[in-house]
Amino acid sequence: MRAPKKKTSPKPAARKAAAQKTSAPVLCARINDQVTLDVYDTGKVGAFFDGYGIEIGHISPAAVPHARRLSEGLPISSFSPARKPIDKEIEDLVRQLARSGLLEYRLVPPRGGAFVAIEPQMPDYWPQIAKLGNADTVVLSRFAYLRRRGSELVLESPRSPALFRIADPRIAATLAGLVSPRKVGALRQDKAFAGLALLGLLVASGILFKVDGKDEGLRAHEGDPHLVVWDFHDLLFHARSTEGRHASPLGSRYPFVGSIAPPPAVREPWPGEAVDLRPFAMPADAPASPLSALLQARHSVRDFDQAKPISLAELARLLQQTARVTSKWSSPIDFGEGPVGPVLDYASRPYPSGGSAYELELYLTVTQCEGLASGFYHYDADRHALVPIAALAQDIEAQLESAAFAMDAMGLPQILLTIAARFDRVAWKYSAIAYALILKDVGVLVQTLSLAVTEMGLGGCAIGTGNIELFSKLTGLPFHVEGPVGQFALGRGATAPPG
Numbered sequence: 001m002r003a004p005k006k007k008t009s010p011k012p013a014a015r016k017a018a019a020q021k022t023s024a025p026v027l028c029a030r031i032n033d034q035v036t037l038d039v040y041d042t043g044k045v046g047a048f049f050d051g052y053g054i055e056i057g058h059i060s061p062a063a064v065p066h067a068r069r070l071s072e073g074l075p076i077s078s079f080s081p082a083r084k085p086i087d088k089e090i091e092d093l094v095r096q097l098a099r100s101g102l103l104e105y106r107l108v109p110p111r112g113g114a115f116v117a118i119e120p121q122m123p124d125y126w127p128q129i130a131k132l133g134n135a136d137t138v139v140l141s142r143f144a145y146l147r148r149r150g151s152e153l154v155l156e157s158p159r160s161p162a163l164f165r166i167a168d169p170r171i172a173a174t175l176a177g178l179v180s181p182r183k184v185g186a187l188r189q190d191k192a193f194a195g196l197a198l199l200g201l202l203v204a205s206g207i208l209f210k211v212d213g214k215d216e217g218l219r220a221h222e223g224d225p226h227l228v229v230w231d232f233h234d235l236l237f238h239a240r241s242t243e244g245r246h247a248s249p250l251g252s253r254y255p256f257v258g259s260i261a262p263p264p265a266v267r268e269p270w271p272g273e274a275v276d277l278r279p280f281a282m283p284a285d286a287p288a289s290p291l292s293a294l295l296q297a298r299h300s301v302r303d304f305d306q307a308k309p310i311s312l313a314e315l316a317r318l319l320q321q322t323a324r325v326t327s328k329w330s331s332p333i334d335f336g337e338g339p340v341g342p343v344l345d346y347a348s349r350p351y352p353s354g355g356s357a358y359e360l361e362l363y364l365t366v367t368q369c370e371g372l373a374s375g376f377y378h379y380d381a382d383r384h385a386l387v388p389i390a391a392l393a394q395d396i397e398a399q400l401e402s403a404a405f406a407m408d409a410m411g412l413p414q415i416l417l418t419i420a421a422r423f424d425r426v427a428w429k430y431s432a433i434a435y436a437l438i439l440k441d442v443g444v445l446v447q448t449l450s451l452a453v454t455e456m457g458l459g460g461c462a463i464g465t466g467n468i469e470l471f472s473k474l475t476g477l478p479f480h481v482e483g484p485v486g487q488f489a490l491g492r493g494a495t496a497p498p499g
């Protein structure tokens, strides 16, 4: 008989690892507080919120007990990465609930207490934890910010696909300490260390980033050279003022009905004696100038004649009149003491543009145009040509449908013009005002298009929102490199039904 093995205590390293394991916070998926999840024995899943019930779908009866745990928090490691078919079912359910804004993730300390909640801001968000070692150095992104939302503290960034609700003020203090790069090993010595998992989540979300020790100055590229030209407020404005990269309610929701009186259509007059301009008005019987006739005739057209689409010749004329490059030249930068800087290229187009930047590009989603195949195109304003871009039919469809929805239109526009900006063209030159200038340029181009379509007997309508992530899918361009800043539905207007 072999002598029983002497019991030995685990090696110090193994003990440390085991201790770390039990003291590590747990990442869970959990239904939002305002939502009730109903998982029936049959596998039918439904959710209730705001007095509404929606059907989510079906899961196998074996997955039911796991799905029910989503109400108090189901550890992600219990189903992902998937080991069994029901794991995949649960992951699909979690993703679907998150996509519908019904679910959040939580990083829960092992002994309970203040947790960090992770609210997905983009439909495909899945919590990723970047691997970090003691030798890694991390620092806060200059796009990250902490703010009060109601009675909560939230940590956000226009780069991040998720928002972090911070309940423990010590985490806020740790973040404040990360305005300068710090080694992970040193952070772990802090009494209030929030754990490697949180650091890893924040690195994967672009709220923290790893530095390689070299001083990159105030404008570190944060792993993406295209970020350098962006001012903080401009990137935030771009990400938060349209669809695609945040989960906040958006559009004409009338949020202040009942609490604030509707502002008047026309401003209250200033006190004081007014200079009456009416005596200078054109006589009512005087012939209108072509411009005033055009201005008077312009109106938004949201429904288009399905039987008589716009033609390629009309489209070509419209683009030539409004957006074509009309001349090009180069000139060195002049800082006020004569031309000294690098030589810059300029181009002219029929509409004015701040600093002659002409950063706006037109992309066309064509459903109906006689002589032109349906699809997605870029207008090459220099060559006056349309270049097809291979895009997924489902993304094209989604873009057109969201435009029709924004206009409350009966059908799709014949052509949807997406006005995209090459942000660096403006931000390379202008500090603080770059994004505002771009939006002003959009207004100018939209009015130019509106007048031109009116003059041509066509119709069009500006659209106030666009999905910047959808455009990114269509073009493959990241949201901060070239992205939509305006849209214009175009076609031959439907004649109003008689009566």
Ligand SMILES: Cc1cc2nc3c(=O)[nH]c(=O)nc-3n(C[C@H](O)[C@H](O)[C@H](O)COP(=O)(O)O)c2cc1C
Pocket (backbone or CB within 6 Å): 298, 299, 300, 301, 302, 406, 407, 408, 446, 461, 462, 463, 464, 465
């Ligand atoms: C910047 C901007 C955004 C607009 N967004 C939308 C929109 O999303 N949906 C829509 O139906 N109309 C939109 N419009 C059109 C306006 O509703 C329209 O110009 C306004 O009601 C005045 O009507 P008119 O253009 O026929 O004179 C937009 C117009 C502008 C200038």
